[in-house]
Amino acid sequence: MSDQLKRIILAGCGGMAAAYAKVLRQIEQPFVVLGRSQAGAEKFAAEWDVTVGHGPHEEQLASLEPLPAAAIVAVSAASLAEVTKALIKFGCRRILIEKPAAMNPAAVADLARLAERHDVDAYVAYNRRFxxxxxxxxxxxxxxxxxxxxxxxxxxxxxxxxxxxxxxxxxxxxxxxxxxxxxxxxxxxxxxxxxxxxxxxxxxxxxxxxxxxxxxxxxxxxxxxxxxxxxxxxxxxxxxxxxxxxxxxxxxxxxxxxxxxxxxxxxxxxxxDELDRLYKPGIYRQTRAFLAAEPDERLLPxxxxxxxxxxxxxxxxxxxxxxxxxxxxx
The missing domain is CATH 3.30.360.10 (Dihydrodipicolinate Reductase; domain 2)
Structure with a gap:
């Protein structure tokens, strides 16, 4: 998959999701947003002029046809593992997860094993590398x-x-x-x-x-x-x-x-550092590296x-x- 060709999922409606949305809008990458609350979804949709769902993530994923093959997970830290597991369950095969991916060593290991079993290319977003x-x-x-x-x-x-x-x-x-x-x-x-x-x-x-x-x-x-x-x-x-x-x-x-x-x-x-001044530092290059789907040592598996x-x-x-x-x- 290369960037700017296929619709992707952006999970989240908070500040980090907005930082990704700014980049995705600039590079003309189509995306659909998975929100949680109706109020948050409506606010994000108005701000970014994009389709935003709300409610349980699994219900939203079930309604997506066809399901995008790639996703960026930018929900609250406590919900990262839950949302990532839902994306894997529904067939998403390339996922960029905000740090720390899960809240403790056992949960991170469990998530990594799940991704491996389903042949998912999953990365953790440490944007300062970029x-x-x-x-x-x-x-x-x-x-x-x-x-x-x-x-x-x-x-x-x-x-x-x-x-x-x-x-x-x-x-x-x-x-x-x-x-x-x-x-x-x-x-x-x-x-x-x-x-x-x-x-x-x-x-x-x-x-x-x-x-x-x-x-x-x-x-x-x-x-x-x-x-x-x-x-x-x-x-x-x-x-x-x-x-x-x-x-x-x-x-x-x-x-x-x-x-x-x-x-x-x-x-x-x-x-x-113009890109780090125009966007949340590191996010532009990190997003482009993820979407390009080419080897990049800065992307942490x-x-x-x-x-x-x-x-x-x-x-x-x-x-x-x-x-x-x-x-x-x-």
Whole structure:
């Protein structure tokens, strides 16, 4: 399947669905929207001049003739797995699922097995992989012979999060549903962990599994890494990659700074980032890559995402992870 040829499904009527709708409208890709509530469906239909259903997703899918072969799932995090399973059941064979695809390791593994049994090409949408800043960083890392080391910070603005009215399920799974944006990007740039030792302590009323996280290890590309995040204190996301010639800083991640030898200055690099300014950053390129149905290392297969959840669980809960010995907990 190539882009701009066939109608696709867009599941969701919220902010992320709107970000995809903006791209799909711009590239003249036909799509039909699956909503949930009538009020939300009517609002989205008026805004985007597109057909929007409402009610149980399975009933809406049963009414689609012919059923589109591809779908983008941009519903609430707690509903991602349920909607994706319905799409698979009705015969959708190429699906892009917003992160984290499901709210815990077991549910992600179950979803990945279902997709494999039905021969579905399923991907998890980590849009920061598609940032202009990240593409430039990748080029510089390769030019310098790879990453020697890296560090990252996934501190969350907890007081803002508490004020936005998310469900208890989404809040409890916030590390998997949101913080993994940073973790995924760090390991995308420098390799997946081969060894990891992690510590987790503290808690928030809505995130009892941890509030302060630190750890270190080595990736399968022999890059040493460390991380620190403290959700009880102020902070922000960031990734730093060290090569033989440069320190590359993504903080904020839409921008790229570099430090060269013999200077303490961080220089902001110019980027070809018009698409990241016109659309939600990364979404335009991610959508085009998904619709093109051609190999793209930035598209994360659901099965690979499921395998990485062992790493994510170790970071969140603390413990030791090793690709040679499996995962243990402290």
């Amino acid at each position: 940032y202009s800043s990240v593409s430039r960083a990748q080029s510089l890392i390769a030019e310098d012979g790879g990453a020697l080391s890296l560090k990252f910070d996934f501190t969350e603005a907890t007081r803002r999060i508490e004020a936005i009215g998310k469900s208890a399920t989404e809040l409890e799974g916030w590390f998997f549903g949101n913080s993994t944006h940073v973790v995924d990007l760090a390991f995308f740039l420098a390799g997946e962990p081969r060894e990891l030792q992690a510590q987790s302590c503290g808690a928030l009323p809505w995130h009892p599994t941890g509030a302060i996280f630190s750890g270190h290890g080595v990736t399968n590309r022999d890059a040493i890494f460390s991380y620190h995040a403290n959700w009880l204190a102020p902070g922000r996301w960031g990734v730093e990659i060290m090569t033989r010639h440069r320190r590359l800083v993504l903080q904020p991640m839409e921008q790229l700074f570099r430090q060269d030898h013999n200077t303490f200055n961080l220089e902001q690099m110019s980027l070809d 659901l099965a690979k995402h499921a395998s990485l959840f062992a790493v994510y669980a170790t970071i969140r809960d603390g413990g030791v992870y090793s690709t040679s010995q499996g995962t243990t907990t402290e």
